[in-house]
Amino acid sequence: MSDSRNSSSRSLISSIMxxxxxxxxxxxxxxxxxxxxxxxxxGSKGFTTLRTFTNLFIDNAYxxxxxxxxxxxLITGGIDLSVGAxxxxxxxxxxxxxxxxxxxxxxxxxxxxVVGVGLGLLMGWVIHYLNVPPFITTLTGMFLARGVCxxxxxxxxxxxNETIDALASWKLYFMQFKDGEWVRIRPSAYINFxxxxxxxxxxxxxxxxxxxxxxxxxxxxxxxxxSAKLMGLPVGRTKILVYGFNGLxxxxxxxxxxxxxxxGWNLSLQxxxxxxITCAVIGGTLLTGGEGYxxxxxxxVLLKSMIPALITFNGNLLSWWGKIAxxxxxxxxxxxxxxxxxxxxxxxSRTKKTKKSKA
Amino acid sequence: MKKRFDLxxxxxxxxxxxxxxxxxxxxxCLIVRPDFFTISYQPSTGMLYGNLIDIVNRSSExxxxxxxxxxxIALGGTDLSVGAxxxxxxAIALKFLRWDVTVYNTPGDYTVSPFFLVLVVPMxxxxxxxxxxxxxxxxxxxxxxxxxxxxxxxGRGIAQILTNGKQFTTGYSPFRVIxxxxxxxxxxxIIITAVVVALVSLFVRxxxxxxxxxxxxxxxxxxxxSGINAQMIIFIVFALTGFLSGxxxxxxxxxxxxxxxxxxxxxxxxxxxxxxxxxxxxxxxGKFSLVGTVLGSIIIRTIVTLVYYFGIASEATMAFxxxxxxxVIVLQSEPVRNYFSKRANARAKLANGGVK
Numbered sequence: 001m002s003d004s005r006n007s008s009s010r011s012l013i014s015s016i017m018x019x020x021x022x023x024x025x026x027x028x029x030x031x032x033x034x035x036x037x038x039x040x041x042x043g044s045k046g047f048t049t050l051r052t053f054t055n056l057f058i059d060n061a062y063x064x065x066x067x068x069x070x071x072x073x074l075i076t077g078g079i080d081l082s083v084g085a086x087x088x089x090x091x092x093x094x095x096x097x098x099x100x101x102x103x104x105x106x107x108x109x110x111x112x113x114v115v116g117v118g119l120g121l122l123m124g125w126v127i128h129y130l131n132v133p134p135f136i137t138t139l140t141g142m143f144l145a146r147g148v149c150x151x152x153x154x155x156x157x158x159x160x161n162e163t164i165d166a167l168a169s170w171k172l173y174f175m176q177f178k179d180g181e182w183v184r185i186r187p188s189a190y191i192n193f194x195x196x197x198x199x200x201x202x203x204x205x206x207x208x209x210x211x212x213x214x215x216x217x218x219x220x221x222x223x224x225x226x227s228a229k230l231m232g233l234p235v236g237r238t239k240i241l242v243y244g245f246n247g248l249x250x251x252x253x254x255x256x257x258x259x260x261x262x263x264g265w266n267l268s269l270q271x272x273x274x275x276x277i278t279c280a281v282i283g284g285t286l287l288t289g290g291e292g293y294x295x296x297x298x299x300x301v302l303l304k305s306m307i308p309a310l311i312t313f314n315g316n317l318l319s320w321w322g323k324i325a326x327x328x329x330x331x332x333x334x335x336x337x338x339x340x341x342x343x344x345x346x347x348x349s350r351t352k353k354t355k356k357s358k359a
Numbered sequence: 360m361k362k363r364f365d366l367x368x369x370x371x372x373x374x375x376x377x378x379x380x381x382x383x384x385x386x387x388c389l390i391v392r393p394d395f396f397t398i399s400y401q402p403s404t405g406m407l408y409g410n411l412i413d414i415v416n417r418s419s420e421x422x423x424x425x426x427x428x429x430x431x432i433a434l435g436g437t438d439l440s441v442g443a444x445x446x447x448x449x450a451i452a453l454k455f456l457r458w459d460v461t462v463y464n465t466p467g468d469y470t471v472s473p474f475f476l477v478l479v480v481p482m483x484x485x486x487x488x489x490x491x492x493x494x495x496x497x498x499x500x501x502x503x504x505x506x507x508x509x510x511x512x513x514g515r516g517i518a519q520i521l522t523n524g525k526q527f528t529t530g531y532s533p534f535r536v537i538x539x540x541x542x543x544x545x546x547x548x549i550i551i552t553a554v555v556v557a558l559v560s561l562f563v564r565x566x567x568x569x570x571x572x573x574x575x576x577x578x579x580x581x582x583x584x585s586g587i588n589a590q591m592i593i594f595i596v597f598a599l600t601g602f603l604s605g606x607x608x609x610x611x612x613x614x615x616x617x618x619x620x621x622x623x624x625x626x627x628x629x630x631x632x633x634x635x636x637x638x639x640x641x642x643x644x645g646k647f648s649l650v651g652t653v654l655g656s657i658i659i660r661t662i663v664t665l666v667y668y669f670g671i672a673s674e675a676t677m678a679f680x681x682x683x684x685x686x687v688i689v690l691q692s693e694p695v696r697n698y699f700s701k702r703a704n705a706r707a708k709l710a711n712g713g714v715k
Binding site: 079081126129130131132133135136137139140141142143144146147148150151154274277278281287288318320321322323324326327328330331334335338 | 437509515516519520675684692
């Protein structure tokens with residue numbers, strides 16, 4: 001018994017120490033460093049409270065949801081620029097449908113899902129069967145979605161609907177057991193529907209990528225599409241489904257954003273697609289495809305959302321420093337990636353050489 | 360011997376389809392507005408006016424950037440930072456166009472810095488930023504899309520820091536000439552674009568540079584092994600793109616006589632990339648066509664003009680732009696082109712007397 005336990009623990013250690021996770025560790029490490037810096041600098045202002053931490057999730061859940069789908073697309077070696085526009089379109093459908101047309105919000109959400117997933121599948125089909133580069137296809141998708149947004153309305157529409165209000169104001173407070181009864185912890189911290197949606201999508205993403213045939217196909221296509229095709233993997237179907245799944249994520253992100261701001265506007269979430277890609281890249285996903293983990297993406301989202309939080313806590317810095325800090329963070333991560341990739345390559349070539357000399 | 364007219368090759372060329380698309384869109388314009396092609400002369404400004412001139416004029420910022428973008432895409436990359444560089448260029452130019460606030464309190468025909476600084480500094484800064492992109496891509500071998508994403512994210516922040524987040528305006532007349540002046544009866548931006556297109560074409564096609572770019576785009580390693588300094592080529596191409604974005608930024612800010620760090624050059628990178636792709640340059644790198652790119656840029660602008668004619672709001676033009684671009688792209692896609700060229704082949708065979 002003890003032997004088997006020993007071997008299982010060793011395999012756990014070796015799988016944790018696997019060099020393919022280095023990028024994820026780098027992300028987590030830098031997140032911790034910045035968090036500790038924030039704790040040291042603004043701890044007295046309440047940076048270390050659970051509330052600040054949950055706010056990172058609450059304020060960025062829509063980025064996170066979209067990043068789940070984007071990570072998959074990036075792993076296949078593609079890119080999707082339409083996510084921000086599709087999310088904005090979803091918000092517009094919900095706002096226009098409920099406030100102007102007086103429709104049932106669930107009907108609006110269902111309609112958005114059909115449109116978003118349909119557009120994703122269509123783009124995937126064009127990318128695979130017509131051989132149009134993903135960049136151009138999804139750029140056209142983005143123009144289309146933005147244009148339809150503007151056709152619906154060019155003004156911001158407020159969402160006034162009981163169901164939506166109930167969903168948006170629903171909160172799950174963190175409780176503690178004190179003096180024989182459950183009370184809210186102080187200062188009160190909570191998570192809302194968006195956070196739960198984000199976490200569910202994240203778990204679904206992890207499950208799909210790591211535990212299903214679909215996920216392994218995604219990695220295989222990203223590694224080398226030609227080989228995947230020759231191995232008989234369903235390349236076309238997988239790619240189309242990935243873009244469809246990303247469309248689903250965009251719609252859910254749009255719902256989360258609509259719940260967050262409770263309005264629909266045709267220019268909302270402009271440039272969000274590149275923010276989402278930035279999150280995934282900071283999380284260690286390679287744009288060349290074949291590499292990336294959902295956990296990395298989670299920390300990428302948290303890292304990126306930490307910057308505005310720190311700027312808010314500082315109080316003196318102006319918001320555009322956030323853009324510069326994000327850019328620098330991106331630079332830092334690319335440098336780390338570069339170093340990691342070149343060092344593993346060197347190690348691989350060295351082991352090959354020693355094997356050869358032994359032979 | 361005269362080269363035989365070959366329908367099949369023509370059908371396979373992407374530029375052909377771009378021309379077809381442009382002609383079709385212009386025809387629709389003509390149907391909607393019968394006076395579409397009229398060009399009139401306005402003696403007071405010494406400029407020609409008309410829709411065609413307006414289309415070319417308004418497309419000039421994108422055309423200038425797209426010249427550099429063509430080379431970048433031919434190298435197999437993309438440059439996402441051009442839009443941010445347009446904002447930076449405008450911000451610097453307007454920073455140099457400050458005037459003595461104690462003397463005048465409204466914007467007018469005055470400036471404290473010499474005019475050449477207004478022109479030279481923005482371009483130099485943009486070249487430096489292009490070199491930064493080039494450095495990341497050539498020396499550190501980063502993916503171009505990621506390397507330029509850094510400046511795309513940072514660039515607007517830098518522009519805002521330079522101007523303290525304010526929007527400056529100016530009335531300095533030599534600066535106005537860049538975007539609103541005229542030369543030889545034509546608006547100044549058209550002249551600048553023509554000069555840029557001519558110079559870039561000469562540089563690329565009359566020296567070996569264009570061939571080197573294609574070679575590096577097709578196989579970087581092989582070109583290095585055959586003695587091409589791939590790193591230098593990448594440096595030059597990205598610096599050139601930065602420089603061209605700088606010029607484009609000057610034209611843009613001269614049109615509005617102001618800087619706008621948030622909206623200047625917004626989505627220019629996307630439009631430029633689209634122009635290049637519609638023009639028939641493949642995103643996988645290799646062969647490129649500068650003429651096609653100019654055509655692509657004009658097509659995009661024609662679509663926008665067409666949509667205005669239907670009286671649709673400016674933001675909604677995107678939807679129509681998307682539909683038309685989708686049609687162009689589908690027409691240009693490999694399977695469709697192959698299908699048409701196969702049909703053209705079959706028809707040619709029939710005309711030649713049936714089966715071979």
